[in-house]
Amino acid sequence: MNILKNIQLVNKMIFGAGSFHQLGDIVDDKRADSFMVFLVDDYFEGKELAERTPARDQDRILFVNVDEEPKTSVVDDLRDAILQITGKVPDGVISIGGGSVMDYAKALSVMLNNPGPSSQYQGLNLAQQPSVYHVGVPTLSGTGAEVSTTAVLTGPEKKLGIKGDFTPFHQIVLDPELILNVPRNQWFYTGMDSYIHNIESLTGNYSNALSDALAHQSLELCRQVFMYGSPDDMPSNEKLMVASLMGGLSLSYSEVGICHAFSYGLSYVLGTHHGVANCIAFNQLEAYYPEGVAEFKAMVNKQDIEIPQNITAGISEAQMEKMIDTTLALEHMWLHALGEEWRQTMTRDKARELYQQM
Numbered sequence: 001m002n003i004l005k006n007i008q009l010v011n012k013m014i015f016g017a018g019s020f021h022q023l024g025d026i027v028d029d030k031r032a033d034s035f036m037v038f039l040v041d042d043y044f045e046g047k048e049l050a051e052r053t054p055a056r057d058q059d060r061i062l063f064v065n066v067d068e069e070p071k072t073s074v075v076d077d078l079r080d081a082i083l084q085i086t087g088k089v090p091d092g093v094i095s096i097g098g099g100s101v102m103d104y105a106k107a108l109s110v111m112l113n114n115p116g117p118s119s120q121y122q123g124l125n126l127a128q129q130p131s132v133y134h135v136g137v138p139t140l141s142g143t144g145a146e147v148s149t150t151a152v153l154t155g156p157e158k159k160l161g162i163k164g165d166f167t168p169f170h171q172i173v174l175d176p177e178l179i180l181n182v183p184r185n186q187w188f189y190t191g192m193d194s195y196i197h198n199i200e201s202l203t204g205n206y207s208n209a210l211s212d213a214l215a216h217q218s219l220e221l222c223r224q225v226f227m228y229g230s231p232d233d234m235p236s237n238e239k240l241m242v243a244s245l246m247g248g249l250s251l252s253y254s255e256v257g258i259c260h261a262f263s264y265g266l267s268y269v270l271g272t273h274h275g276v277a278n279c280i281a282f283n284q285l286e287a288y289y290p291e292g293v294a295e296f297k298a299m300v301n302k303q304d305i306e307i308p309q310n311i312t313a314g315i316s317e318a319q320m321e322k323m324i325d326t327t328l329a330l331e332h333m334w335l336h337a338l339g340e341e342w343r344q345t346m347t348r349d350k351a352r353e354l355y356q357q358m
Contacts, residue, residue: 024054041097099143144248
């Protein structure tokens, strides 16, 4: 008898233009005898959105840099700094930013109540104590981090998420006004994460009626956005925010596949941002996702986006081997994409060949 996934989802959600204005009331309802931590992308430091953050005098606003992929070491430093300075656990963690900031917040909320380094919790349901209350407010859309059960982190030995029942947000605030006028390249790279999620979710062994329904609708929204929309178009951004949500939910009951397996290697070894890494990898996977890659290339042309080329040219043999190791270690992705005999198809030589094309 198959053991089916029993998934913890986001507890509460608000959607709509202007919903950020309600964040203060939402957070105040969860205050006890401590303080709130607002984890904000440092892009917004000194900008209007940071000034609109509903922090009280006792709260802490921490600006985090996401130039690099989220790291376990940063999570540990944030946790230690909060506990050492204040001497107590906050009432909640509120994240305002893209997927990296939301992953940091999810991981931090777990680690505030669990001892030791966060790297020892990279895996499934390894945390023993519940997370503190945490809220996700996305300012980019596409990663699905707002609804996923995973906080993806790069650790000293691997890129792998803290995943489980304690990771999903207790509350998300989806305000499409916050993703207006994102620079086109960033808007595209991040949004394509959702598109690729859907293609991988649909074309694998773990797909099912629930994941397929969510992925199909998300895919249709992605097509409307990237074939006919733009970053400064409010209807497009409303659709993209919903596409990200539904794509992330689809993955929760299915799985990612070949593109993400390769993008993890690019991110872990070369530090390539996740959305960009996905686009670089997907661009070379026509043999596995022919219709999806063809449509992806049409969207690239429509939006006049330049996908980086030849980023693996000139890397060392040690780096190549590490990328291959990282990719082939993600067995759950390969089982979904290629089945039980996946090692016969995706050999080390084949993985090397594909990386050399990137």
